[in-house]
Amino acid sequence: MRVPLTVRLSQSTGERMITRQVSDLRFSAKAVGGYATCTVRLARPIRESEVEPFSQLTVFDGSTGNVVWDGRLLEPGRTADRAGQVAELAAIGEGIASMTDTNRPYMLVDSSLSSWDEQQSSRKEQSVAIGSSPNNSEPGYTFTARGTVAIGDVTFAWYRNLFNCGQLLGAIGFTHISGETGSRFIDLRSGVTPLAASTLHASYPWLGSLSTVFVAFAQADWPNTTVPKLAWRYNAAGPVGDTSWSTLRAAIVYARLLGQDREPLNTSVYSASFLTADRAFVDVVARFCPRLDIENADIDPASFEFTQLAWLSGITPRGVMDDVLEAESGFTWAVWERQPNGRWRTEFKALPTEVRYEASVVDGFDSPSPGSEIYTTVVVRWRDAAGDEQTTTVTQESDVLAAAGIERTATIDAGTEVGTSAQATQFGEAFLADHLVPPNAGRLTVARPIWDHVEGRPAMPWEIRPRELVRIRGVQSTPDSLNATSPDGVTVARIVDTSFDSGSAAAVLELDAPFLNQDRLLVQLTNARTRR
Incomplete structure (x- = not known):
């Protein structure tokens, strides 16, 4: 060589x-x-x-x-x-x-009401089902009763996805409101299997105003809890009428999360309303990837608020992170060399904002026409708590397309990632922020050392790392978040792929997005992914 x-x-x-x-x-x-x-x-x-x-x-x-x-x-x-x-x-x-060795049903957080099923009821006139309460059109899980009730009458509903995924309960939260009060309760229970005897955790009286419940299950107290159950229970006898109803809304269930030590996290980490991408990465690696060094991984905190991360038909850890990074696009995960402890160095990092490498076009540069990456509108498809498909449309102004008198619309599927209109909007805004201007995409060849600001020395072509920013002299930039609005003959771009060939002793750097030649474009169009 x-x-x-x-x-x-x-x-x-x-x-x-x-x-x-x-x-x-x-x-x-x-x-x-x-x-x-x-x-x-x-x-x-x-x-x-x-x-x-x-x-x-x-x-x-x-x-x-x-x-x-x-x-x-x-x-x-x-x-x-x-x-x-x-x-x-x-x-x-x-x-x-x-990250592709395992493919199985997996969940982190679930806010879908369709994941709950009625298990049994004392009387046929008492039942629970998805539907709005009499006083509100918001989707909920509503209990109703008619006729006469006796003391101890109870109707059970159970959450099935944790059991089906083989995972334990981390936390559960919901809001509830009822049409009447007095000697009526919602019991929070849990069990090891759907048919096993359940243990009572707490009882909540029916209330006429919206009330919030959030409970995290410590491993020490609930080591084998797989099946959370809710029970609507009467503690008084007598006839009931149209006001005998009770509705759950904003139900959210967390699987028991693992930390970087591969042990269950304590109860304080669970939020009453969302989960972040860094927690998802740590859990999926700790749970399914024993060869990766998650214990010593460098993990940056993320901010996107996920309320729905469940893949009940099976998924790989890599697929989980593909879905998560669709929304949290400012982060990457990577695995590098093997460590002295026998595991591979692992990280979940925010994209760098400082230029690391200095390069020029002397060894070669090729850039496609990137206009196909710009959009003014995106339609986000998602499912609400009742499991019904919804769409949210998000728009932005693009000076590039406005000058040409063109409007372009994309449709993206956020099926497992979004559970509310507000989060669908957030998902769409993240997509449009990445498609506001043409990317400074291209393919840069490096066949000589280039300056590395992090190491403080020249880097050989085989040492250049993806994810970093490179400043390229001799290329007119497209104004974007990394480049000035006035042309100065210098482009800053992000390295997304590196490929080194010992035959040419050169590295090829793909910038901002994988180089979209005709072959890749055809593959992209025919292999468009549907996450449903």
Whole structure:
């Protein structure tokens, strides 16, 4: 190879330096995910038996000893010839691999009323169902009774999604209002399974004005609680009429969240109304990714308020974060090299706002026409608490499109992420903020050292990291949040992908958005994702 890189293969039989056998080396990294792919072409074939599946492949900078790529080897037999000799190794970054190892039903927070079911009732004249209360049209879960009631008459409803996901209860909250008062109660109970005996946690009297309940379940007191239940109970006998109703609104259920120590969090972390992206990332990694070093991860606090994060048909951890980052677009997650503790360095970080790299176009620059990324209107599809599909339209002014007399509209699906009109608006505003002006998208080739402000020294092409900002001289910028409104021949752009090729000794940096050539555009159009 023309570059001072070394390649190590780590297996159960030990570590092997295979640099002398390498004729070509290529690796990439992404702003979201970290180390992505690596292919190693060998100068001479090696026997398939010499390479174990899922071994660790690590690339070092031979001059500094720093890791520049690290990940998990894929099945080597897929590139073996008839003699069982392998001429090429392919690997994937440990973060992307670990975040796709598991696909199962999973929830963090759920505000859907359709997740509750009536379980049993003392009398057929007593029932609960989704529907507005007699005094308000807002969706709710309403109990009604007719005829005559006896002391102890009770109607149960249970929340099914935690049990179906195999998760424990972290907290529950709701508001309630009733048509009458006196010797009538809503009991909060919980159990291990839907049919097991439930334990009474608290009783709340029916009230004629809206009242709020929020309860977090400590692990020490409720170690195996999977099924929360609500019971509408009478403590007085007699005839009842049209005023004998009680409605739950704004119901929200949290799964028991895990912290960075992979242990359940204490009750103080649960909010009465929302969950943030950093909590989601920590939980999904702590729960499903034992190889990632979440214990020592660098986690930035996020702010977007999620009230609906539940994937009942199954999802991967990577899919969870794809959905979360659709709304919290100012953050990324990444996994890098293996640590001395045997786990891979992990982070959830806000996008940097300071320029890290200084570059020029001397080695090559290509930029597509980015106008297809601008929109003035977005229609957000979402589901309300009753499970009904709703739409919210959000608009913005675009000077670029206004000058051309054009209006452009996008439709996005926020099916699992949004539960209220206000949050749908917030989701739409986040989308439009990223599509106000044409991105400074392009592809920059770097075949020489460029200045790194963080390290305070020149960075070699293979050392350049995605997610960072690069200032490029010799390119006229499109005015945006990173660039001045007056042209100055300098563009600041975000690196979203890096790809290094040892054959050319150059790195290709994709800026602001993946380079949208014709092939990628066709793939994007045919593989449009529907999260429903």
